[in-house]
Amino acid sequence: MTTAQTQAQAPANRRRNTVVWGAVPVVLLAGAMTMDHIPGTDIKLTVPYAAEGPGPTFDTLSEIDGTPVVDVEGAETLDTGGQLNMTTVSVRTNMTLGQVLARWAVTDDTLVPIEQIMPPERSEEETREVNQAQFVASESAATVAAMHHLGKPTVVNVHDVMEGAAAEGVLDKGDKILKVEDTDIAKPSEVQDEIFSRTPGDTVRLTILRDGEEETKEVTLKANPQDEKQPMLGILMDSEPAGGVQVHYNLNDIGGPSAGMMFSLAVIDKLTAGELNGGKYVAGTGTINDDGEVGPIGGIEHKIRGARDDGAELFLAPEGNCPTVKRTDAGEMTVASVANLDQAIDAMEAFAAGQPVRGCE
Known part of the structure; x- marks a missing residue:
């Protein structure tokens, strides 16, 4: 091969090397856009959206x-x-950058910060x-x-009793509240209205249904920890249809x-x-x-x-x-x-x- 031929091929080789090595960052970027973690590690490559x-x-x-x-x-x-x-x-969560860009480009999906879906203080299971x-x-x-x-008639059900609450030891989960004093009850909001009309320290008479039998219970109201002036019975309630x-x-x-x-x-x-x-x-x-x-x-x-x-x-x-x-x-x-x-x-x-x-x- 002549010197002239060698000199002529050198620029071509440099161009090929430039093309090959110039493509490396593009390939790496494309890989990063599709991988959800770094291979061999637990480091995630998903985006927070x-x-x-x-x-x-x-x-x-x-x-x-x-x-x-x-x-x-x-x-x-x-x-x-x-x-x-x-x-x-x-x-859709746990998306790579490529997946996010694809949804943005070809769908009408809305991209939102992941915190709107899964608050940072909660795990996925808690959410x-x-x-x-x-x-x-x-x-x-x-x-x-x-x-x-x-x-049609409904009845208020005690869904749970909070620990340390006024109702602890008096009401049980599954009790049905029929009356507060002499007022008939059909909704949880009616129980709340009756309780909020009183003050902490007041004793309230409740008529309940437990195991098919009516009973009368008295509860001395405690103060709401968040508001000392607000009385609190300390139960979680829901309603259900009456009559079976x-x-x-x-x-x-x-x-x-x-x-x-x-x-x-x-x-x-x-x-x-x-x-x-x-x-x-x-x-x-x-x-x-x-x-x-x-x-x-x-x-x-x-x-x-x-x-x-x-x-x-x-x-x-x-x-x-x-x-x-x-x-x-x-x-x-x-x-x-x-x-x-x-x-x-x-x-x-x-x-x-x-x-x-x-x-x-």
């Missing part, structure tokens, strides 16, 4: 694996029609437990709200309180003649309290998109979510604004009859 998007919907009037999603026992249930779907939000507890509480509130709407009626909700791996309104509507539909939804496909979301008031929830835009894409005709949205609802594309689906159970039922009746529905405008 979560992606929220539309989750699955569940028809509260249907069955899952042969079991009713909402199962009412101890009362005659009637035929239903159409659909009453609760909606969910899918949450799941909190979400499950909220879901169970929403089930209880949904049942009681439905009973109150239907004019029981409602079971058979959905697993669902958390949070946002299914409350749809659960309550399903109970009402099963205990009421006719089709509450007019035979339409209705979806929705919203928390519920014992009085039937509907509260706002998170991720409403994703729930609307999920219901829209699933073919829902009417969506029941909490009035408190209206600012976000107005910015969300619902397509051909009608979105109703509701603040309580009565408004949700009115919206379904109006929609089924072809009449205008109260929206967020």
